Amino acid sequence: MSTEISVSVSAAPIDVAAAIGAAGTTETGATGAFVGTVRATPSEEVGKQVVRLDYEAHPTLAEETMRALAHQAAEKWPLARVVAIHRTGSCEVGEPTVVIACSSPHRAEALEACRWLIDEIKVAAPIWKKEIYTDGSSWVGGH
Numbered sequence: 001m002s003t004e005i006s007v008s009v010s011a012a013p014i015d016v017a018a019a020i021g022a023a024g025t026t027e028t029g030a031t032g033a034f035v036g037t038v039r040a041t042p043s044e045e046v047g048k049q050v051v052r053l054d055y056e057a058h059p060t061l062a063e064e065t066m067r068a069l070a071h072q073a074a075e076k077w078p079l080a081r082v083v084a085i086h087r088t089g090s091c092e093v094g095e096p097t098v099v100i101a102c103s104s105p106h107r108a109e110a111l112e113a114c115r116w117l118i119d120e121i122k123v124a125a126p127i128w129k130k131e132i133y134t135d136g137s138s139w140v141g142g143h
Contacts, residue, residue, distance in 0.1 A: 052090050055059045073102065082117070102114045
């Protein structure tokens, strides 16, 4: 199966429905999707209220890494399409920051590929997250 891959890293707001819709085809029976959003509680700091996240990404390597990982997913699972979008810039609480969608003939493969891809992007892509609190800020994660 030849896999269509679409990746982007952008400061533009993510249209979640369009991203997931772009992954589907008439030849596949399943689209697995992950949508990451800004939550009000921090990932690492205890007792601090998050007011927004600021994301930065390497201008070329972030997309290159995401594309390489999408190709690896396509080698592991029979995927028709892969869509991976990550935000940069300031993102408010509740706002989508990342969407991963994978289509496959069957749900197990679509879901497994989607989970693997978001996990790998979080580890390998040069994208950095700063949590902004009511009383300061902190860089979290890291590569």
